[in-house]
Amino acid sequence: DLWKMRIEQYFLMTDYSLWEVILNGDSPGPTSLVEGVAQPVAPTTVKQKLARKNELKACETLLMALPDKHQLKFNSHKDTKSLMEAIEKCFGGNTETKKVQKTLLKQQFENFFGSNSESLDQIHDML
Template sequence: MSASQDEIPPPPPPPPSSSQTPTQQTPYTISTIKLPILKKGEYDIWVMKMEHYLAYTDYLIWEVIQNENGPVSITTDTQGQIKVLPPRTTEEIVARERERKARTTLLMTLPEDHLAKFHKMTDAKEMWDAIKSRFGGNDESKKIDTKNQR
């Protein structure tokens, strides 16, 4: 054996000391839970995963989807067109941000070929109900689908 084969590799560097300042430490933990993607025929499983995902990552977003976000200030212009007024209070700003986050989260879970159908919806609860209607079916249609698969 040569001398170079008998050498022991140097030890790894020591871990950082606990004397780090608060700005050097990570201020929050990032979730590693994957967003569940809706797949054909797996609506019931997707709903369970989404409920758990949203309850764990951002419960307020789940509340927006389940209970709606509250009224949006609207007006009608001179041509009879409905216009949504910009938020005026802090509560309205926060409510709009939650609504936008809820819609975006739901859109991110949909298959790409269905995005255009749901993208135009402005309310997360409306989108959730439409997803259920489109992918969930009802008990009668599920019975028919099971018979057709046999």
């Protein structure tokens, strides 16, 4: 959840429409039937090109947010929605991540609670 909040904040500051693409997925790419088999077709309208551009940009941004050692593991996902789900599955339910989040919350609480009784210099030294 912490990672998701951070990446959402990043998208809020840069381009929120990309965050909507990640959550909802963008419109599927155009296809045509050739001998009963659906074949992908290159986008032709401005709206289709913009949707594809947003999809690629969102995927690239999510991949850049990952540590280098995990890049290849997630590179096979073709759309942002499945990529985000895979990232959440890999990093979201990790017990180690939850421990880190709990520790950070405890430290924040202690820093906040200590601010009532300590001077600013003592708080600064503690940080």
